[in-house]
Structures are given as structure tokens and as C-alpha cells.
Amino acid sequence: MVRWGNNQKHSLEETMRHSQAGAASRLARTGAFALLLAAVAAVTSAVPAMAADYKAEYKLSTVVGEAFPWGFGGKRWAELVREKTDGRINVKMYPGAALVGGDQTKEFTALRQGSIDFAVGSTINWSPQVKELNLFALPFLMPDHKAIDALTKGEVGKDLFKLLATKDVVPLAWGENGFREVSNSKHAIRTPADLKGLKIRVVGSPLFVDTMTALGGNPAQMSWADAQPAMATKAVDGQENPLGIFAAAKLHTVSQTNLTLWGYVADPLIFVVNSKVWESWSEADRVAVREAAEQAAVEEIAMARKGLTAEDSSLIDQIKANGVEVVTLTEAEKQPFQEATKDVYAKWKKTVGEDLVNKAEAAISAR
Known part of the structure; x- marks a missing residue:
């Protein structure tokens, strides 16, 4: 049988206490680290998808x-x-x-x-x-x-x-x-007869071709990138676009000196x-x-x-100041244009969908 002296006994007890304290400390550190990892995971899952998941551009x-x-x-x-x-x-x-x-x-x-x-x-x-x-x-x-x-x-x-x-x-x-207004390099447009024979650039839509044809014009479909050079070289006589486009593109510099405000369609x-x-x-x-x-x-x-209302006509005034003759049609003057395009309207009402068009007409009437 091994007998321990008091000093040896105390030394062993001290060693065991240190060993237990170290284990507890390591366990605590391990637990805290696990908690930290769990917290990071929770935060990460709550954050919206970051750049790594999204396109750079x-x-x-x-x-x-x-x-x-x-x-x-x-x-x-x-x-x-x-x-x-x-x-x-x-x-x-x-x-x-x-x-x-x-x-x-x-x-x-x-x-x-x-x-x-x-x-x-x-x-x-x-x-x-x-x-x-x-x-x-x-x-x-x-x-x-x-x-x-x-x-x-x-x-x-x-x-x-x-x-x-x-x-x-x-x-x-x-x-x-905006509302699309018609311009050309030849003369003022006040009646459908004034469009007869004019080559007018239009967008690539069959409805625009039908409308311009019904009015007596000669529609020329082309992209906007091709339109300005065509006007500059007189390959086309005119175009139809909102006034914001007309002014910013400086269409008066490509011979578009006759402009008629008729508001025939909006975009x-x-x-x-x-x-x-x-x-x-x-x-x-x-x-x-x-x-x-x-x-x-x-x-x-x-x-x-901006600049298109009776209270603020600054954009129209700016266009006039560039030497453009601006004609504003009255409601009575628009009637012959509406009459000339009524068959186009009827044809395309069926294409668009009669229920949708009827709903649109009712909404406009109730405005």
C-alpha cells in the first residue's frame, strides 16, 4: 500500500484543481465560439443577397x-x-x-x-x-x-x-x-391634303403605316438612329415625335421648320x-x-x-425661336384628320381588343 504524505496529498489536490479549471475554461471557450458561429450564421441568413449573388452590372x-x-x-x-x-x-x-x-x-x-x-x-x-x-x-x-x-x-x-x-x-x-406632333421641311400642315405626297418617317409599327397612309402621306419606316441623317439629306420630308424629342434633337437643324401640334397619338x-x-x-x-x-x-x-401647357409654353416658345413655324390645330381643325383615320381606328380596335378599347374610351369620357 502506498502512503501519501501531507505535502504530496496537497500537491495532488492542487494539480487536480488546475486540471479541472483548465478543462472548464476550454469548454467555456469552445461553447462561446460555437455561440459566435451560430450568431454569425443567423445574421448572414438575414442579410439580403450580397454582390456575390448579384450581377456586377x-x-x-x-x-x-x-x-x-x-x-x-x-x-x-x-x-x-x-x-x-x-x-x-x-x-x-x-x-x-x-x-x-x-x-x-x-x-x-x-x-x-x-x-x-x-x-x-x-x-x-x-x-x-x-x-x-x-x-x-x-x-x-x-x-x-x-x-x-x-x-x-x-x-x-x-x-x-x-x-x-x-x-x-x-x-x-x-x-x-408625350404626344406625337408632325413636322416637315416643305410646308405647314393644316389639313389632310397637306400631307399628300410627303415622305414621313414613322416607327416600325404597322398601325403607324396605316394611319399615315390614310392621311395621304408616304410613310417610311426606320429606326431613330437612321431618321436624323435621312432628314438631313432630305431622303425623308418629315417625321412625327413628341416635342421633347424635337427640341432636344434640334430637328430644326435638319430642315424640320414646319411643325403642327395635332396630338394624334401619345406614347x-x-x-x-x-x-x-x-x-x-x-x-x-x-x-x-x-x-x-x-x-x-x-x-x-x-x-x-414641362413647357407644353397654356400656363407654361416655354418649350414651344423655344422651338419657335429657332425659326420653326408652329401650327396648333383647334378641335374643329382636327375633325377632318379624325374622319380620315376612322377606318384605321376601327380595324385596329379589333386587333387591340374591343373590350380593352371600350374600357379605355369609357375611362377617357369619365375623366
Whole structure:
């Protein structure tokens, strides 16, 4: 039997106490580390998907640059998205329909396919792929800005957004390119007879060809990139576009010195995102992108309408100051143009959808 002295006994007890304390300390440290890992995991799972899960850059398509209200809307949206998502979503605007080789009628298809992530697009340019968007190009449907608002801010606008949502995009807000006015290098247009024989550039939409033909003009379909050179060389006599486009593009410098304000159609814009891109974001970032679109749209519409009212005609005055003769048609003077295009309206009402057009007509009447 081994006998322990008091000193040896005390030494052993001391050693055991140190050993137990060390084990407890290691256990505590291990437990704390495990808790720390769990906390980090919890925080990480709660944070929206970060840059590693998102694209480094998202592409936004517009037909024109930031000097135009339309392009301003795209640029502003990109700025607001970056700001509201704290830089997680970085958007770069590509004006001039550069992502589709300058052919704006291909923009919607590219957007659906995913080669474009964002777009501020024209209802006219997208109408070949979405026939219901031809609604806004029915001749003389909308007589004023309140009529546009009655459609885009009402049930018609909601119906069209629901439709677009089935076509691989997420529509977020309505913008505005404006009422399209007609200009030419030859003479003032006051009656349909004044259009006879004039070669007028129009967008690539069959409805515009039908309308201009019914009015006696000679429609020439071409992209906006080709339109200005064509006017400069007199390959075409005229064009039709909102005044914001006319002024910013300085069309008076390419012989467009006769301008008629007839408001025959308007061109709302739509802020959209590719649906797969939309689904890749966190819910918080989706909210931020939607809010950014809505804010940019309000600012863009205000810019598109600036200087075009009886209270503020500054944009029209600026155009006149550049040597352009401006003719403003009265409601009575518009009647012969409406009469000349009534068969076109009836034909395209069936194409667009009679129920949708009837709803639009009722909304405008009730405005």
C-alpha cells in the first residue's frame, strides 16, 4: 500500500484543481465560439443577397440619351436603384437602343430573353410583340394629358401591367414620351391634303403605316438612329415625335421648320425588369427597385410635360425661336384628320381588343 504524505496529498489536490479549471475554461471557450458561429450564421441568413449573388452590372436600355426626358428617366432610375439598395444593384444605362444594334423594335424580345435586364421602353416600340399596347397609338383616342392619366393610372393601366407580367417581365411604373406632333421641311400642315405626297418617317409599327397612309402621306419606316441623317439629306420630308424629342434633337437643324401640334397619338413609357433578374433579388431589394422606378417615373413625366401647357409654353416658345413655324390645330381643325383615320381606328380596335378599347374610351369620357 502506498502512503501519501501531507505535502504530496496537497500537491495532488492542487494539480487536480488546475486540471479541472483548465478543462472548464476550454469548454467555456469552445461553447462561446460555437455561440459566435451560430450568431454569425443567423445574421448572414438575414442579410439580403450580397454582390456575390448579384450581377456586377445590370444593363438598362433606352432609345434616347439623358438629354431627352425619356433618357433622363432611365438615368434617374439607375441612380435611385443604386442609392436605395446601398450599391448592391448597380445599373448602367445603354442609350440609342445600343443593346439591340439600334433597332428599338427588338428591345422587348431582348428583354424577355435576358440580354437586357432593365428597360424604360416605348409602348409603340413594344407593340409588335404585345398587340394590346397599340391602344395608345389609336389615332385621336387621347385628346389631352388627363386622358393619358385616365388610362395609365386607372384600370386600363393595371390590365396592361397584368398582361405584361405574363411575358417574362415585371412592369413597375408608367412614364411618358408625350404626344406625337408632325413636322416637315416643305410646308405647314393644316389639313389632310397637306400631307399628300410627303415622305414621313414613322416607327416600325404597322398601325403607324396605316394611319399615315390614310392621311395621304408616304410613310417610311426606320429606326431613330437612321431618321436624323435621312432628314438631313432630305431622303425623308418629315417625321412625327413628341416635342421633347424635337427640341432636344434640334430637328430644326435638319430642315424640320414646319411643325403642327395635332396630338394624334401619345406614347407612354414603361419601366420594367426582366422577371428572372427580379426573382434573383431579396424582397427588400425588389421593394427598393420598385420605389426607385415610381419616383423616377414621376420626375420623368414632369420633365416630359414641362413647357407644353397654356400656363407654361416655354418649350414651344423655344422651338419657335429657332425659326420653326408652329401650327396648333383647334378641335374643329382636327375633325377632318379624325374622319380620315376612322377606318384605321376601327380595324385596329379589333386587333387591340374591343373590350380593352371600350374600357379605355369609357375611362377617357369619365375623366
